[in-house]
Amino acid sequence: MMDSQIQKQTVWCIVNGETVEREVEPRLLLSDFIRYELGLTGTHVGCEHGVCGACTILVEGKSMRSCLMLAIQAQGLEIQTVESIGKLKHLHPLQESFREHHGLQCGFCTPGFLMTAIDMAQSGKTFTREELKEALSGNLCRCTGYQGIMNAVAHYFEQIGILRISVKKGS
Numbered sequence: 751m752m753d754s755q756i757q758k759q760t761v762w763c764i765v766n767g768e769t770v771e772r773e774v775e776p777r778l779l780l781s782d783f784i785r786y787e788l789g790l791t792g793t794h795v796g797c798e799h800g801v802c803g804a805c806t807i808l809v810e811g812k813s814m815r816s817c818l819m820l821a822i823q824a825q826g827l828e829i830q831t832v833e834s835i836g837k838l839k840h841l842h843p844l845q846e847s848f849r850e851h852h853g854l855q856c857g858f859c860t861p862g863f864l865m866t867a868i869d870m871a872q873s874g875k876t877f878t879r880e881e882l883k884e885a886l887s888g889n890l891c892r893c894t895g896y897q898g899i900m901n902a903v904a905h906y907f908e909q910i911g912i913l914r915i916s917v918k919k920g921s
């Protein structure tokens with residue numbers, strides 16, 4: 751079947767507080783919908799296999815790899831992309847912390863780390879540095895060596911009161 755013959759479907763969802771509706775092919779990935787239909791290019795696409803985490807967004811408040819969902823599966827759902835958390839002239843405190851702690855170099859992985867950390871911050875849990883490292887381990891970065899990213903997230907979690915001091919066994 752030629753591409754032009756594929757039956758399109760209507761999908762609507764709420765993206766960064768605004769209701770959007772588009773006619774899309776059923777096979778369109780949510781990541782491509784966000785980038786190419788909505789022009790929200792802050793969501794990056796790396797592996798397209800759910801491995802790198804660059805495409806992480808919030809769906810109904812929970813972090814989700816947008817390359818593992820179809821656009822039509824987002825029907826009626828609330829979505830937040832990195833564009834919703836801060837603006838260039840008014841960064842989110844977590845973004846400020848990334849800047850302060852050298853949490854990025856090329857920045858390709860950054861939106862995914864930010865959205866994962868926002869989900870953790872909204873989870874109602876507290877984290878030790880070790881738990882934080884474990885929770886962020888599903889996101890890959892090719893540049894930083896991770897230390898700056900961990901320090902940036904830890905600093906933000908400390909600011910908002912959810913960083914726990916880890917107590918070593920036997921101490």
Ligand code: FES
Nearest residue numbers: 796798800803817
């Ligand atoms: S692009 Fe989605 S996890 Fe890599």
Ligand code: FES
Nearest residue numbers: 855856891892893
């Ligand atoms: S800053 Fe380049 S991939 Fe993470």
